Amino acid sequence: MRTLSYVFLALSALFLAVPAYAQGGATGSTTNWVAITSGFAMAIASGLCGLGQAKATAASAEALGRNPAARPGIQLALILGLALIESLALYTLVIIFAKVK
Amino acid sequence: MEQLPFTALLNKYFGWLALALLHALHIRVRHPAAPIRDSVAMEILVAIFLLLFFILVRSRLSVESPGGLQHVVEGLHGFIQNQSEEIIGHHSERFTPFLTTLFVFILLSNLLGVVPGFESPTATPAVPLGCAILAFVYYNLQGFKAKGAHYVADFLGPVWWLSWLMLPIELISHMARMLSLTIRLFANMFAGDMVTLVFFSLVPLGIPVIFLGLHIGVSLLQAYIFVLLTTVYLSGAVAAAH
Numbered sequence: 141m142r143t144l145s146y147v148f149l150a151l152s153a154l155f156l157a158v159p160a161y162a163q164g165g166a167t168g169s170t171t172n173w174v175a176i177t178s179g180f181a182m183a184i185a186s187g188l189c190g191l192g193q194a195k196a197t198a199a200s201a202e203a204l205g206r207n208p209a210a211r212p213g214i215q216l217a218l219i220l221g222l223a224l225i226e227s228l229a230l231y232t233l234v235i236i237f238a239k240v241k
Numbered sequence: 242m243e244q245l246p247f248t249a250l251l252n253k254y255f256g257w258l259a260l261a262l263l264h265a266l267h268i269r270v271r272h273p274a275a276p277i278r279d280s281v282a283m284e285i286l287v288a289i290f291l292l293l294f295f296i297l298v299r300s301r302l303s304v305e306s307p308g309g310l311q312h313v314v315e316g317l318h319g320f321i322q323n324q325s326e327e328i329i330g331h332h333s334e335r336f337t338p339f340l341t342t343l344f345v346f347i348l349l350s351n352l353l354g355v356v357p358g359f360e361s362p363t364a365t366p367a368v369p370l371g372c373a374i375l376a377f378v379y380y381n382l383q384g385f386k387a388k389g390a391h392y393v394a395d396f397l398g399p400v401w402w403l404s405w406l407m408l409p410i411e412l413i414s415h416m417a418r419m420l421s422l423t424i425r426l427f428a429n430m431f432a433g434d435m436v437t438l439v440f441f442s443l444v445p446l447g448i449p450v451i452f453l454g455l456h457i458g459v460s461l462l463q464a465y466i467f468v469l470l471t472t473v474y475l476s477g478a479v480a481a482a483h
Contacts, residue, residue, distance in 0.1 A: 216324075219465070
């Protein structure tokens with residue numbers, strides 16, 4: 141029963157492809173693929189960088205809890221690490237703005 | 242041609258000078274009526290403001306009764322100096338003037354965009370590139386000054402039989418430092434402007450203020466990060482060989 145419901149779920153997801161048939165008569169593809177892919181690219185980049193920054197923040201918070209006297213060093217490492225990870229997401233944004241007309 | 246009020250003022254009085262300079266360097270001018278662009282005009286404004294600020298501070302320095310302004314500037318100077326001492330080690334005071342000026346310039350450039358009628362010069366790719374090239378040239382020069390010709394040995398790696406591999410990797414990584422400094426600063430400022438504009442187009446009242454506040458926070462942080470990274474690169478360049 142469970143497998144059957146999964147099968148139906150997958151089949152209904154395939155219905156998402158139906159709008160592709162609508163393009164048959166058009167002069168050319170009018171879908172703006174650059175906009176769609178740039179949305180996905182930015183979402184993936186931001187999501188992964190969010191995970192990376194969460195790991196960095198969690199590690200530094202734990203280190204601060206274990207050794208509050210080392211606050212300057214831990215703070216420095218945290219800020220530096222966060223900025224470097226942030227810039228990775230920003231590279232994606234810059235490519236989008238360089239390529240989207 | 243759409244330009245800011247201050248840019249229009251500069252173009253009116255100094256446009257002929259800029260045009261003559263550009264023609265002497267054989268650079269094609271896109272809009273001869275406005276040869277000075279918005280970003281250049283804003284940079285000039287920041288430079289004039291900083292010059293006046295430093296002159297004001299210098300004129301009010303006093304050992305017996307320091308005023309509020311002196312406290313603020315001493316705090317800034319001490320902050321940069323403590324940080325460079327922590328990262329670079331001994332004899333780091335000679336880098337403090339450069340790092341402080343870089344910090345104040347980038348900070349003021351970032352914050353200038355929040356004021357209506359002005360725009361951040363750092364929101365165009367050219368200005369952060371200029372700051373990054375300056376930082377790159379500075380730390381390499383300091384490396385040569387501290388170690389002489391032996392500074393090149395830094396690029397060759399720890400062992401001599403890997404130097405054929407280490408040299409291209411090190412060169413590319415140093416070039417990538419310039420790229421990352423530029424893009425980090427430019428993209429943060431540009432994205433802050435974009436996000437404020439997007440939310441302004443959605444909800445014109447109230448909500449964009451939150452993003453403008455975030456942009457101010459990011460401006461401070463990015464100026465600090467630029468100087469922090471320059472300090473780290475400096476420490477890598479002038480560190481005494483062990």
